[in-house]
Amino acid sequence: xxxxxxxxxxxxxxxxxxxxxxxxxxxxxxxxxxxxxxxxxxxxxxxxxxxxxxxxxxxxxxxxxxxxxxxxxxxxxxxxxxxxxxxxxxxxxxxxxxxxxxxxxxxxxxxxxxxxxxxxxxxxxxxxxxxxxxxxxxxxxxxxxxxxxxxxxxxxxxxxxxxxxxxxxxxxxxxxxxxxxxxxxxxxxxxxxxxxxxxxxxxxxxxxxxxxxxxxxxxxxxxxxxxxxxxxxxxxxxxxxxxxxxxxxxxxxxxxxxxxxxxxxxxxxxxxxxxxxxxxxxxxxxxxxxxxxxxxxxxxxxxxxxxxxxxxxxxxxxxxxxxxxxxxxxxxxxxxx
Numbered sequence: 001x002x003x004x005x006x007x008x009x010x011x012x013x014x015x016x017x018x019x020x021x022x023x024x025x026x027x028x029x030x031x032x033x034x035x036x037x038x039x040x041x042x043x044x045x046x047x048x049x050x051x052x053x054x055x056x057x058x059x060x061x062x063x064x065x066x067x068x069x070x071x072x073x074x075x076x077x078x079x080x081x082x083x084x085x086x087x088x089x090x091x092x093x094x095x096x097x098x099x100x101x102x103x104x105x106x107x108x109x110x111x112x113x114x115x116x117x118x119x120x121x122x123x124x125x126x127x128x129x130x131x132x133x134x135x136x137x138x139x140x141x142x143x144x145x146x147x148x149x150x151x152x153x154x155x156x157x158x159x160x161x162x163x164x165x166x167x168x169x170x171x172x173x174x175x176x177x178x179x180x181x182x183x184x185x186x187x188x189x190x191x192x193x194x195x196x197x198x199x200x201x202x203x204x205x206x207x208x209x210x211x212x213x214x215x216x217x218x219x220x221x222x223x224x225x226x227x228x229x230x231x232x233x234x235x236x237x238x239x240x241x242x243x244x245x246x247x248x249x250x251x252x253x254x255x256x257x258x259x260x261x262x263x264x265x266x267x268x269x270x271x272x273x274x275x276x277x278x279x280x281x282x283x284x285x286x287x288x289x290x291x292x293x294x295x296x297x298x299x300x301x302x303x304x305x306x307x308x309x310x311x312x313x314x315x316x317x318x319x320x321x322x323x324x325x326x327x328x329x330x331x332x333x334x335x336x337x
Contacts, residue, residue: 003049003056004098005035015115018102025049027090029240034108036116038236040245041065041091056099058082064244065091117185120232133182133230140224141169155179158221172196172222187228189213196222
């Protein structure tokens with residue numbers, strides 16, 4: 001029997017992934033998760049769903065902040081049976097489980113990455129942050145030039161022609177050398193039959209055929225080198241690389257979906273705050289250091305709150321107890337004198 005995991009969103013655009021019930025479904029923040037959730041309160045491998053005959057088991061994988069079915073916590077490294085309609089909380093994220101005959105999601109890896117990017121995009125949009133992918137010239141005569149891929153589905157032309165969307169003064173570039181197009185969360189490149197070819201990383205792109213341009217690859221046109229910067233992808237990578245954020249209940253524990261989505265006290269805070277804290281730069285190095293620093297200091301603050309008494313407090317209390325004992329002893333001596 002297939003099982004569907006529905007990611008509940010404050011914006012109402014709930015996303016769902018359906019699995020065939022035979023596989024082990026990993027829920028976590030890591031890139032290898034089947035349900036990939038960009039929240040620092042979610043561990044890299046937080047929990048998993050396992051089919052056992054007609055039943056499904058929810059297993060906590062030793063997560064930092066625990067796995068909850070409704071308001072009941074699943075003990076670390078143990079399992080419990082879940083039913084269709086159960087709500088599950090991991091970190092700040094609520095999930096709903098459906099066990100029915102829904103069609104299984106094709107290309108789970110692509111779908112779960114799209115889900116993660118959509119959640120990051122939602123958080124960035126809520127705070128007015130720029131999510132536009134851009135192409136930068138990092139080497140060559142036109143170094144520093146940039147092209148914003150604002151319109152999805154539009155083919156932006158790169159080449160030597162002055163009317164190109166990104167004009168290049170490189171003599172080895174063709175007049176219309178290649179085009180770049182943003183398709184959903186992917187950026188596609190097509191070489192337009194250029195004499196000197198278009199290179200992505202170490203491979204030459206096939207002529208007149210779309211290929212995916214991944215941010216880790218550099219594009220080379222003649223002697224010009226171009227880089228792709230995707231703010232949402234960079235933000236997602238930063239969140240995944242950060243350490244777990246230890247949540248201090250009940251302050252950081254969101255209400256169940258039925259309460260969070262109705263009533264006058266509905267929270268305006270996004271469930272994915274780490275994406276919102278990311279300040280984008282083309283290089284991203286400074287942003288990564290800042291995000292990592294914030295994520296590292298949070299658990300320390302939580303630990304200090306939980307400790308309750310410092311060493312100085314204990315010394316003062318011990319001294320007070322000693323003074324009280326001496327006073328009582330003196331009073332007894334006077335009474336017996």
